[in-house]
Amino acid sequence: MGTVRDVTRDLLRELGLTTVFGNPGTTEIPFLTGWPGDFRYVLGLQESVAVAMADGYAQAGRRPVLVNLHSAGGVGHGLGHVFTAYRNRTPMIVLAGQQVRSLLPGEPFLGATDATTFPRPYVKWACEPARAEDVPAALAHAFHVSTQHPQGPTFVSVPADDWDTETLPVPVRPRISGFAPDPGAIEELTAALGNCQRPGIVVGPAVDADDAVDDLVRLAERLDAGVWASPMSSRCSFPEDHPLFLGFLHPERRALARALAAHDLVLVLGAPAFTYHVHRGEPETSLPPLFLISDDEQILARAPQGLGIRSTPRLAIRHLCDRLPQSRRTPPASMPRPAKPEATVPISPSFVYSVLAGTLPGNAIVVEEAPSHRTALHEHLPITARDTGFLTVASGTLGYGLPAAIGAALARPERRVVAVIGDGSAMYSIQALWTAAQEHVPVTFVIMDNSQYAAVRILGEAIGGEKLPGVDLHGIDFVAIAGALGCRTHQVTEPDELSSALTAALADDQPNLIHIRVDPNPQTLY
Incomplete structure (x- = not known):
């Protein structure tokens, strides 16, 4: 037995969540008091700053992160970048303070009314534990939901008087790993890639997030397939100096359809099909046959056409590399680079x-x-x-x-x-x-x-x-x-x-x- 505070800190240590980003308020004092020497608190001077710092930390380090925010007002300030974390698919656990339980029926000052509904729909899971004793288990649950593919933020609201309650330790389980594609679907894709003449690959941020860029390079080289960056991609998932890199797809239907028209098959890897920002009318030509590999069932469900294959990117790419022989196709022409710009005033x-x-x-x-x-x-x-x-x-x-x-x-x-x-x-x-x-x-x-x-x-x-x-x-x-x-x-x-x-x-x-x-x-x- 130990206090919720002590049990939670032991849990956070075992989960590797000892760097905490936040901006403190009074409802967070019971969590923060007696801050351990082996924990790091990174202070942002506004909650949205703390959330964005945590997002960059998780993205660059490929690790989950904990953000500590203040009740409803602080969570509200941070929600713009909780939305960003959701779109970035960031493994982030948002731990928010809440007023003491005895005051909640009276809608107290600094209380969060229906706390778990506030960040929705931009968190994968939200909880305010029914009992103080359940706080560590709720955080363990949030960790596993947040780090499970497709990754994303989760939210736990904790009343301020929960931290001194006695509770039992929570057993720590390993993270849930990625998952491989359906064998029948991957065989269908392998056959299609073997029979096409001008394959193209559209690559999205999930490939880099899954540490699969080198695997993707091997696949593209094996296929002699040109590689496009997906519209509005938030990461680079294929080296842009590679001869097979063809450029960046525009977030507009007509321009995107024109760019992909040279291919007789397009494999979309770790990206939506497709993200658009502007509309200038419907495309003159239809898209080529599509195959989509994603760990996100929503992306696969929204796709307007093509065969969807649910898998984390690295495992799917490796399955393909194991099955495909070296292509004898002529590689596509490399992306042309513009001339070096001139030095002008004002600076371009x-x-x-x-x-x-x-x-x-x-x-x-x-x-x-x-x-x-x-x-x-x-x-x-x-x-x-x-x-x-x-x-x-x-x-x-x-x-x-x-x-x-x-x-x-x-x-x-x-x-x-x-x-x-x-x-x-x-x-x-x-x-x-x-x-x-x-x-x-x-x-x-x-x-x-x-x-x-x-x-x-x-x-x-x-x-x-x-x-x-x-x-x-x-x-x-x-x-x-x-x-x-x-x-x-x-x-x-x-x-x-x-x-x-x-x-x-x-x-x-x-x-x-x-x-x-x-x-x-x-x-x-x-």
Whole structure:
């Protein structure tokens, strides 16, 4: 026997959840009191920042993570990035405080009414235990649901007076592993791949999340199949300098259908089929025959056509590699790369990415949230790392990139992390720079400042919007803000200043922010 607090801490130790991200409130004091020396508490100055940091930590480290939030108000602040964690399929357990049980019938101050319904539908499971004694078991349950494929956040609400109750230890069970495809379905796919002439592969973020990039490279090379990145992919699941890489599918039906028209069979691996963002009419041609491999039954159910095969990516890819002979097809032509951009004033985003590509160490992690410059990123900063080389937000919820980079650096201290963030995106979570300074994480934050919400303006004008209010941003001094929060800073206004600023920042063992004024002229997003 022991208190719920002690039993829970022993459980968290055995589950590897001793790094906790949070922003404390009074309902969390009983959980946090007497904080153990072998636990690490990473403080975010707002709950959404804490959740996004935890997400980056879990994504980069391929490990589950615990977030501690404050009752209803704190959970509410964090829900934007709980939604992100759901879309990112992040193994995250959200542990929230709740008022003491005796006060709950009277709807007390700081109480969460129907606490488990608040984060739904963007958690896989939610619970407020019926008894204090059940808190450790609820957390063990949440861990297994969260880490089971498809992974995602779970939520446990704990009344403040539960932590001092006596309870029994909870036995720790190993994580539930991935699962293999149905043998009959994989044989049907193997036969189809053997009989087609121009196979294509569309790869999504689940491949990198399952540490299967090297396996996918072997499969593509065995098939001589061109590989596309799925629309709006939040990770890089195929090295972009590989000769078989064909580029990035657009989140628009017509453009996507045109890109895939050259194939007589398309295998979609670890991605939806497909994620769209804009609509410009129905495609002129239908999609080729599709085979979809996913660990998510909802993705398979939503697919408009094709044979769905439920499996975690790595096991399915290995099953295919074991069955397929080496192809004798002629490989498709490689993706053409644009010329190196010129140094201009104002500095172009393409130039920033080009210089960054020539400066980054080979195993760097790039965290990105500059939506209006995504095309320039794809063209001039190929991601080549085969282990979590790239992270961005799958949900479209702004404010993720800056704190996620901090979490990634905490999870992978042996690697350099560079966050490329738009000025608008940065201001959703700028206070995360304080955590970067307090934790001494050597992240390089590159702020591309075009003084506007350019993505909103570009898409708005594309659909006929005129004189849109609320898209212009002016007068934000990122150097002053970052310096006040404890980061080292660099101001770049001329092209020849960029390389030296990046080199200095990447060589430093402290967080650095580089503020770059970039060309404000709008570009085409897709």
